[in-house]
């Protein structure tokens with residue numbers, strides 16, 4: 106097995122590294138994992154950054170050329186993300202649009218939908234939020250109750266979504282609705298694209314443990330959505346949603362940050378700290394190798410399968426450990442929040458330590474992932 110990158114790939118790495126060094130604005134450098142998507146000003150800066158990256162051809166690089174990408178290989182995408190992490194660049198603010206909705210529209214959207222929506226996802230001119238979860242439909246997503254009824258060229262939507270990240274700043278929402286209440290749970294669902302400025306939509310922020318409100322409750326009261334905004338076929342939204350969810354993944358981007366932190370705090374001689382950092386490093390290597398295994402499978406024509414649950418499960422564990430170790434290394438100052446002159450790295454560690462608690466919940470809880478691994482990968486009996 107050869108884990109080395111080819112000459113062409115290394116040349117690409119050199120280019121992107123140089124580009125990031127010269128273009129990443131100072132006020133965004135160092136915000137690779139704790140950039141706030143709640144603060145409107147920060148979202149504005151992140152939008153501008155994504156636009157700059159998109160003009161340089163670095164957003165949606167793996168998208169086919171006909172859809173505004175470069176048709177780059179997944180390996181180049183990995184290199185791009187590695188270099189963004191190295192430069193401590195924030196992730197793309199419109200990542201739900203880029204990595205979830207984009208591929209979904211390419212597979213299930215009409216040519217008109219693709220032409221209308223894809224370009225503005227890349228430039229972040231239109232920010233997207235994901236309207237899937239409801240108070241009674243999280244892990245059991247197919248239980249969703251938000252209704253949509255056909256009426257004169259429109260769908261009329263009534264119901265409630267919850268935990269909708271960025272709904273307060275999003276221009277559009279990709280929404281799952283129930284269009285056939287009589288059908289079995291998975292069969293009566295449809296996938297709609299909803300303009301967030303449509304009358305009847307109310308967004309209420311939910312304050313999180315981090316102190317900020319990055320996600321929201323969203324209420325739909327007789328919201329009229331043009332029938333042309335249906336993606337895929339009526340009542341077949343579940344298979345569309347499966348495409349979207351297959352692309353929902355997170356990247357571990359911050360291990361470098363912690364090793365630098367340890368040196369700065371002069372704790373690199375402390376044997377206990379060294380052991381903990383070594384364990385994190387090993388965890389990160391295991392994640393990277395597992396990622397390469399999935400990549401190899403995809404490069405050979407395979408599709409992401411249930412074994413991907415291992416990475417998400419283990420990632421959320423490493424994420425929590427990382428926050429914990431950072432807190433120990435920094436000591437009591439790790440608790441000082443943004444805005445205080447005593448807060449290391451502008452309070453990112455305090456924010457991150459709290460944010461990391463969500464890692465085992467979003468994009469599939471750890472319990473659900475363990476069930477998937479037990480039943481679908483190991484083939485254990487359900488009961």
Ligand SMILES: Cc1cc2nc3c(=O)[nH]c(=O)nc-3n(C[C@H](O)[C@H](O)[C@H](O)COP(=O)(O)OP(=O)(O)OC[C@H]3O[C@@H](n4cnc5c(N)ncnc54)[C@H](O)[C@@H]3O)c2cc1C
Pocket residue numbers: 234235236237238239240242243244245267268269270271320463466467468469470471472473476
């Ligand atoms: C930071 C964050 C951002 C999010 N952003 C979005 C977003 O933008 N859009 C969106 O639609 N959703 C979003 N979510 C929602 C997320 O997808 C759900 O929280 C997640 O699917 C879990 O659903 P739930 O919260 O309803 O918990 P529940 O499904 O009610 O689960 C509660 C607990 O029961 C356990 N449990 C449930 N069923 C089983 C089972 N069968 N076996 C064993 N244990 C079980 C779970 O593991 C969990 O511990 C976000 C969540 C977080 C934390």
